[in-house]
Amino acid sequence: MTNNLLYTKELMHYFKNQPYKKDLQNYDYFGKASNDHCGDNIEVKIKVNEEGEIVDIGYKSDGCAVSQSYMSMLAEDIVGLNISGLLKLNDNYVESLIDLDLTPSRKNCALVGLRAIKDAVKEIDDRFDN
Amino acid sequence: MLFKDIKKEFKIFNRKIFDKNLHYLDNAATTQIPDKVLNAIIEFETKHRANVKRGNHTLSEEATNLYEESRKIVADFIGASVSDEVIFTNGATDSLNLVAIAWGEKNINEGDVILVTEVEHHSNFVPWLELAKRKNAKLEIIKVSDEGKLLIDDLNIDFSKLKLVSFAHVSNVLGVVNDVKNIVKNIKNKCSKFNVTPRFVLDGAQSVSHFKVNVKSLGVDFLVFSGHKMCGPFGIGGLYINRNIFNEIGEYKYGGGMIKEVSLTNATYGKIPHKLEAGTPNISGAIGLAEACKFLSDIGLENIYNHEKKLAKYLLDELQKLNDVIIYGPKTYENKIGLVSFNVMGIPSHDLASILDVNGVAIRSGQHCVMPWHTRQTISTTARASVYLYNDEKDVDALISGIKNAKDIFIV
Numbered sequence A: 001m002t003n004n005l006l007y008t009k010e011l012m013h014y015f016k017n018q019p020y021k022k023d024l025q026n027y028d029y030f031g032k033a034s035n036d037h038c039g040d041n042i043e044v045k046i047k048v049n050e051e052g053e054i055v056d057i058g059y060k061s062d063g064c065a066v067s068q069s070y071m072s073m074l075a076e077d078i079v080g081l082n083i084s085g086l087l088k089l090n091d092n093y094v095e096s097l098i099d100l101d102l103t104p105s106r107k108n109c110a111l112v113g114l115r116a117i118k119d120a121v122k123e124i125d126d127r128f129d130n
Numbered sequence B: 001m002l003f004k005d006i007k008k009e010f011k012i013f014n015r016k017i018f019d020k021n022l023h024y025l026d027n028a029a030t031t032q033i034p035d036k037v038l039n040a041i042i043e044f045e046t047k048h049r050a051n052v053k054r055g056n057h058t059l060s061e062e063a064t065n066l067y068e069e070s071r072k073i074v075a076d077f078i079g080a081s082v083s084d085e086v087i088f089t090n091g092a093t094d095s096l097n098l099v100a101i102a103w104g105e106k107n108i109n110e111g112d113v114i115l116v117t118e119v120e121h122h123s124n125f126v127p128w129l130e131l132a133k134r135k136n137a138k139l140e141i142i143k144v145s146d147e148g149k150l151l152i153d154d155l156n157i158d159f160s161k162l163k164l165v166s167f168a169h170v171s172n173v174l175g176v177v178n179d180v181k182n183i184v185k186n187i188k189n190k191c192s193k194f195n196v197t198p199r200f201v202l203d204g205a206q207s208v209s210h211f212k213v214n215v216k217s218l219g220v221d222f223l224v225f226s227g228h229k230m231c232g233p234f235g236i237g238g239l240y241i242n243r244n245i246f247n248e249i250g251e252y253k254y255g256g257g258m259i260k261e262v263s264l265t266n267a268t269y270g271k272i273p274h275k276l277e278a279g280t281p282n283i284s285g286a287i288g289l290a291e292a293c294k295f296l297s298d299i300g301l302e303n304i305y306n307h308e309k310k311l312a313k314y315l316l317d318e319l320q321k322l323n324d325v326i327i328y329g330p331k332t333y334e335n336k337i338g339l340v341s342f343n344v345m346g347i348p349s350h351d352l353a354s355i356l357d358v359n360g361v362a363i364r365s366g367q368h369c370v371m372p373w374h375t376r377q378t379i380s381t382t383a384r385a386s387v388y389l390y391n392d393e394k395d396v397d398a399l400i401s402g403i404k405n406a407k408d409i410f411i412v
Helices: A009-016 A067-078 A081-087 A091-095 A102-109 A113-118 B002-007 B036-046 B058-078 B092-107 B128-135 B182-191 B241-247 B282-300 B302-322 B349-358 B371-376 B393-410
Strands: A029-035 A040-047 A054-061 B086-089 B115-116 B137-143 B161-169 B199-203 B222-226 B239-240 B260-262 B267-269 B325-328 B341-343 B364-366 B382-386
Touching: A009 A067, A009 B092, A009 B393, A029 A113, A040 A067, A040 A113, A054 A067, A054 A113, A067 A081, A067 A102, A067 A113, A081 A113, A091 A102, A091 B036, A091 B058, A102 A113, B036 B282, B058 B239, B058 B282, B058 B371, B086 B092, B086 B282, B086 B371, B092 B128, B092 B161, B092 B239, B092 B260, B115 B128, B128 B137, B128 B199, B128 B393, B182 B199, B182 B282, B239 B302, B302 B325, B302 B341, B341 B349, B349 B364, B349 B393
Parallel strands: B115 B137, B115 B161, B161 B199, B199 B222
Antiparallel strands: A029 A040, A040 A054, B086 B239, B222 B239, B260 B267, B325 B341, B341 B382, B364 B382
16 A cells, blocks of 8 residues: 555544544543654543443544544544453454555554553453453 | 766666655665665675685685775775774764773773763763763763754863763754864863863764764764765774774673684783774675775765755755744754754654655654654654755755645645
């Protein structure tokens, strides 16, 4: 895939519209990850209710458009899920969020958000185990 | 030498990138290698290849002569007094680590001060950081203005304990050319009332290929440089050591080629430069580096710098015509090489580099191994374009056109 085909209208839409790119004052889980290859850093905060359902997400990122767009898509997709459900997310799931054929180096960019989320839930609260 | 024809000396410019001409603007990362240098390497490997100093046969004699002639050519290139003052290493990083170990271990003690700047490449920062930790010495940092000037006038350090100063001749992130002679004089003056003479290490990785560098007139004790940043091959570089301080230098790596005598319980070591070149050297690399020095000298370093400065002016002017471009460091070309770090507002630099790639333009995006400076500026990453002798206005035009393309995609 050439790089011009990477910056599709759809990818750019998610880059320009990131409703969850915000600070969260009250949160239950915090995680971060970075991609040394291109300086992508993502910090994510997750708020859950008493049943363990994700009610809000806030993330901070100044990385590349690919990492931010995928983080934005991921955030929209996981609000409403049970927190324990995040443990089941994998790379394939993230890559399937949008129809793009990523080069290996750009796949790393796309997966930074997932890695930040995984970091947030690595010591998941017992209350919410299925 | 007509600069407009110079691309013909480099086969790589026959290459297309996404069907576009190659507009290579990543010279601060590495330069391209001319056919002449490649031919000199092939000539050695196909006609004279043997190990140096270790045989009494024709090929070994030829290889040894070629290797030592290369040392002389490189020594002349940087203005060393004798060829023994040049040690072949595998690059500037290796050279800096060599000084930190071979000089640093022997001469830095607890409480001593090592002085570096906040805008050094990691290779000229981390070795000193670790040396200071090992020896319980103090690492002091020279601040840099936003224009890239080293702020040495109000330095508040213990000059009575200053043992080593290390800084870059040219910044790889701001492109600024430091006034080495005056910086050395200034610091020496401050130390003189304490009867202290610190040693000076100069990182020449971004300077020796862009303009004439003469180590004697600069007054430094050590100079480091890399072959691949001066039209030479990868895996070779040089370290200049002033012969007046040879007695201060210990060992770096141990092994064959650097010893005098070895018994089962003890070893003694040879003289500089061979004492600091353990193992089989990168013979073809050294020959390639010498050929690169000849290539640059034939064109004339002054001609190269003048060409580059004209292009630097054009690059800066064109970038500044665009809206939303932030340029870091000086906005004028007078005390710079043709290197500009910048960002386009609203476009992460990695994406900018990717889109430029599709336009045939190669730039670098990241932190350029200068993390502390990026942290201080609270910038995540920057884009960096750097020109060299084979670049022309068409390359700059392609960069500008690529930036405009990126702005369309990102709707900036």
